[in-house]
Amino acid sequence: MPRASGKGYRQRPLRRYGFFIAIAGLLALLLLQTSPRLSEGVEPIRTAASDQLFHVTRPSLIDRISGVSAKERQILELEARVRELAQYKALALTMAERMEVYEDILNMQGEPGGAEVTARIMAETDGPFAEALLANAGATNGVQEGYYAENDRGLVGRVVQVGNRSSRILKVTDFNSRVPVMGEASGLRAIMFGGRDGLGRLTDLPEQGDFLPNERILTSGEGGLFPRGVVVGHVRGKTEKEVRVDLSMLTGQLSYVRLKPTITVPTPEAFPVETEVADLGEEDGS
Amino acid sequence: MNGVSGIPDWLAMRWESARPRSRLIIGTIVVAIIGLVGLTPKTFFGVPLAWPYVGLIAAVGWGRSGLGFGPMVFLLVFGFAQDASQAPWGSHGLANLLAYGLSAQVSQMVDTERTPLLSFALPVVTLFFGITLVWMAASISSGHLVRITPMLTAYFATLVAHMLVSPLFDLRSHRRMASGAAG
Numbered sequence: 001m002p003r004a005s006g007k008g009y010r011q012r013p014l015r016r017y018g019f020f021i022a023i024a025g026l027l028a029l030l031l032l033q034t035s036p037r038l039s040e041g042v043e044p045i046r047t048a049a050s051d052q053l054f055h056v057t058r059p060s061l062i063d064r065i066s067g068v069s070a071k072e073r074q075i076l077e078l079e080a081r082v083r084e085l086a087q088y089k090a091l092a093l094t095m096a097e098r099m100e101v102y103e104d105i106l107n108m109q110g111e112p113g114g115a116e117v118t119a120r121i122m123a124e125t126d127g128p129f130a131e132a133l134l135a136n137a138g139a140t141n142g143v144q145e146g147y148y149a150e151n152d153r154g155l156v157g158r159v160v161q162v163g164n165r166s167s168r169i170l171k172v173t174d175f176n177s178r179v180p181v182m183g184e185a186s187g188l189r190a191i192m193f194g195g196r197d198g199l200g201r202l203t204d205l206p207e208q209g210d211f212l213p214n215e216r217i218l219t220s221g222e223g224g225l226f227p228r229g230v231v232v233g234h235v236r237g238k239t240e241k242e243v244r245v246d247l248s249m250l251t252g253q254l255s256y257v258r259l260k261p262t263i264t265v266p267t268p269e270a271f272p273v274e275t276e277v278a279d280l281g282e283e284d285g286s
Numbered sequence: 287m288n289g290v291s292g293i294p295d296w297l298a299m300r301w302e303s304a305r306p307r308s309r310l311i312i313g314t315i316v317v318a319i320i321g322l323v324g325l326t327p328k329t330f331f332g333v334p335l336a337w338p339y340v341g342l343i344a345a346v347g348w349g350r351s352g353l354g355f356g357p358m359v360f361l362l363v364f365g366f367a368q369d370a371s372q373a374p375w376g377s378h379g380l381a382n383l384l385a386y387g388l389s390a391q392v393s394q395m396v397d398t399e400r401t402p403l404l405s406f407a408l409p410v411v412t413l414f415f416g417i418t419l420v421w422m423a424a425s426i427s428s429g430h431l432v433r434i435t436p437m438l439t440a441y442f443a444t445l446v447a448h449m450l451v452s453p454l455f456d457l458r459s460h461r462r463m464a465s466g467a468a469g
Contacts, residue, residue, distance in 0.1 A: 015352075015353040015358075016353060018353075018355055018358060019353055019383065019386075019387055022358055022362060023380065023384065023387070026362075026365075026376040026380040026383065027380065030374055030375075030376045030377060030380065030423070033374050033375060033376075042375060
């Protein structure tokens, strides 16, 4: 239905002029942009405007509220870490292969392997030792006395008693346990025993040199009770008389342990060289 | 509740008593929010969603109350904000202003409140006019005819959005809001 008159329309000539001026201005602006030089000149303005606008809207409001953007960021970070770790894994495999080759070249006797058993910890026993664990693997599983136990973080203890289906492990936290250890960086040797506070203590410290703060403590392999290089813990602090060690195995789970054999090196007398005996026999005969 | 639009009565009353300038500011905020959300990637189960040209909705709604400097300035600003996404400067502003002018012209010449068909047809035609202007600007600036399908989906999205939010762009005062669709 037509209106009676365009009254309001005619009453606003100034606004009409403003409207047409704005239209003309926009058309002129559009035409000016056909010039490549002018177009290049306004591009920085467009870039700055786009940056500001898209900065405000990224990540989107919905994503911020739902937490999707945070999760996506976390996934991206984790993916980056996985890629980085994959590089380290490839490097480690390469280095392990090279080490095998070098050991072959040098004819070096490395740490021998043996049958390993994963056992579940059934209980902490009240046997002859205060700090002992009972594992559900025994002689029928191939476990022998002298096997050492470790979890995902480090050395747990040593098998001191073996039954057919179970074995008892003396934990390194026990006062009676003695573990020959060394500092990873300093190379200093000592003997570690357990304390009541759950920390390890180093005794028989060398007269020369000190363990470094926070240094990693590994088994030294001396005495043949443990192989060399098993992680025990790291130096927590030291006094004039003793060095205390944070045990790594306490930071991991103790539900399952890996029981591994320690290959003891036989004395020369146990296996004398037969050729020498034969040579001596020949000499006697002559 | 307001029968058609579903707006509570107290809110409709409050809106009726609000000044045109307040309504203009509220409409501007709505345009800014919808426009900013529109800049973000939007997919629904992997399907990209069309987003309405909310500047055109504002142009059609504000145009019903005749020409005014305030709406013109805001429409120009909206246009420049839209142009930031690689459109020639002034193209969206031109579309917004021309749609605004068309809406104002038709509303001044014809009493759309008393002709329901026209009150329905006005936004349909005006929004189509605005979208066509944007399409023409894009085609001229790129040197070839750009695809029509995205423009059509954007047009329908704009129509649907217009039905939902058009009452927020009504600057006419002292009048009971008749419905949510026509505003």
